[in-house]
Amino acid sequence: MAVCLLVCVSCGDDDNDSNVGNSEVAALKAVLLDDDGQIAFETTEASGVYKIGLLSLTDARSLVSLYAGDGFTGKTYTYTLANNKGAVQVVVGDNGVYYQIRFAVKGIPQFVLNLVDEGGNAFGMKHTCNVCGYQWISTINRCPRTGSRSYHP
Numbered sequence: 001m002a003v004c005l006l007v008c009v010s011c012g013d014d015d016n017d018s019n020v021g022n023s024e025v026a027a028l029k030a031v032l033l034d035d036d037g038q039i040a041f042e043t044t045e046a047s048g049v050y051k052i053g054l055l056s057l058t059d060a061r062s063l064v065s066l067y068a069g070d071g072f073t074g075k076t077y078t079y080t081l082a083n084n085k086g087a088v089q090v091v092v093g094d095n096g097v098y099y100q101i102r103f104a105v106k107g108i109p110q111f112v113l114n115l116v117d118e119g120g121n122a123f124g125m126k127h128t129c130n131v132c133g134y135q136w137i138s139t140i141n142r143c144p145r146t147g148s149r150s151y152h153p
Ligand SMILES: [Zn+2]
Pocket: 129, 130, 131, 132, 133, 134, 143, 144, 145, 146, 147, 148
């Protein structure tokens, strides 16, 4: 995982707080969930399916690597967390979806995230993160890579 995180050392989780799986879950929570513990992406009509608009395949792959680790090469891939903490399945998308990511991780609501191709969408409003420079379409008000709410325009 290429994610920086702060791990609480005294939370009293149900098992060993210092295990690798818990660290991996914490890293995912930091980028997937908002301050209220809810999934931080835009909902769709389908239950449990969320989406984010991205501008290029390169941007989509960058985001998948953040969620699924360096083992992801651009093809369908499953990232298995340590200590039986679940898995993140990445499927190559179609019909305007770069990738579909299926999160089944302990401690995070099970959900599907579609990375939607908005590269040619002149009507989409683009946000650029002030922390990491990542760009996404403005249906969510935080960077999907860092969680930062500092962006422009
Ligand atoms: Zn960012």
